[in-house]
Every structure is written in structure tokens, then in C-alpha cells.
Amino acid sequence: MRHLHLDVDSDSHAPRIARHTARTWLERVDCDDETRIDVVLLVDEIVTEAVHHRATRISAEMNFDTGRLRVDVHDDRPATDSPARCPVEQIAPQVADGWGRNHSIGGSHTWAEFLC
Numbered sequence: 687m688r689h690l691h692l693d694v695d696s697d698s699h700a701p702r703i704a705r706h707t708a709r710t711w712l713e714r715v716d717c718d719d720e721t722r723i724d725v726v727l728l729v730d731e732i733v734t735e736a737v738h739h740r741a742t743r744i745s746a747e748m749n750f751d752t753g754r755l756r757v758d759v760h761d762d763r764p765a766t767d768s769p770a771r772c773p774v775e776q777i778a779p780q781v782a783d784g785w786g787r788n789h790s791i792g793g794s795h796t797w798a799e800f801l802c
Contacts, residue, residue: 687751688714688715688750688751689747689748689749689750690707690708690711690746690747690748690749691745691746692704692707692708692745692747693744693745693746694745695744696736696740696742696743696761697737698737700734700736700737700744701733701734701737704730704733704744704746705726705729705730707746708725708726708748709722711748712725712726712748715750715755715802716750716753716802717750717755718802721755721800721802724781724782724800725748725755725757725781725800727777727781728757728774728777728781728798729746729748729759731774731777732746732759732774732796733746734773735772735773735774736759736761736763736794739763740763740764741761741762741763741794742762743761744759744760745760746758746759746760747759750802754799754800754801754802755799755800755801755802756797756799756800757797757798757799757800758795758797759797760793760794762792762793763793763794775787778796778798781798782798782799783799785797785798
């Protein structure tokens with residue numbers, strides 16, 4: 687199993703840092719190029735959304751095992767600040783094989799799974 691954990695400050699640099707880190711880590715994972723591009727796009731959108739909605743902490747994890755890649759992003763945005771329709775909710779169903787999101791008082795958790 688390959689694992690990546692990334693904590694980023696919620697600022698204008700967070701999406702770039704998350705994209706670069708994910709792209710570099712994905713080079714060591716046995717997924718096709720299209721899937722890698724989709725993963726980087728989705729991670730970027732999730733982190734961008736967290737920054738936009740005033741999260742102060744963002745944590746991303748990626749796990750790869752036996753042809754399956756899972757992405758989990760947690761943030762501490764206010765529970766009342768969840769958009770009804772956002773780019774993540776439009777993109778995730780198109781690029782991921784499964785995805786979901788939970789909002790709570792402690793923040794938001796977005797996950798996605800990709801078959802490689």
C-alpha cells in the first residue's frame with residue numbers, strides 16, 4: 687500500500703501545493719495518465735473550495751492498494767457554509783468511480799475512489 691498525508695494552510699497557495707504534491711506522489715502509483723490527471727483536478731477543486739469557504743485547516747490523504755486509489759480531504763469550514771452546488775459536486779461524479787461528502791460541526795470530509 688502506498689500512502690500520502692498532506693496538511694496545508696488554507697491560503698491562496700494551498701491548491702498549488704496540493705496539486706504539486708499529488709502529482710509527484712502519483713508518479714509512483716500504478717494508474718494510467720488519465721486517472722492521474724483526474725485525481726489532480728479533483729484534489730485541486732476540493733482544496734480550492736475549502737479555501738474559498740473559509741476553512742483554516744486542510745488535510746489530504748491518498749491511499750493506493752491493489753488497483754484502487756482513495757482520496758480523502760478534511761477541512762474545518764463552518765458547517766453552515768456548505769454550497770448547494772459547487773464545482774466539486776459537478777466534477778467528482780464524472781471523474782471518480784465513487785465519491786461522497788459529509789458536513790458536520792467540525793468541518794467537511796470529501797472522499798473519492800478511482801479504479802486504476
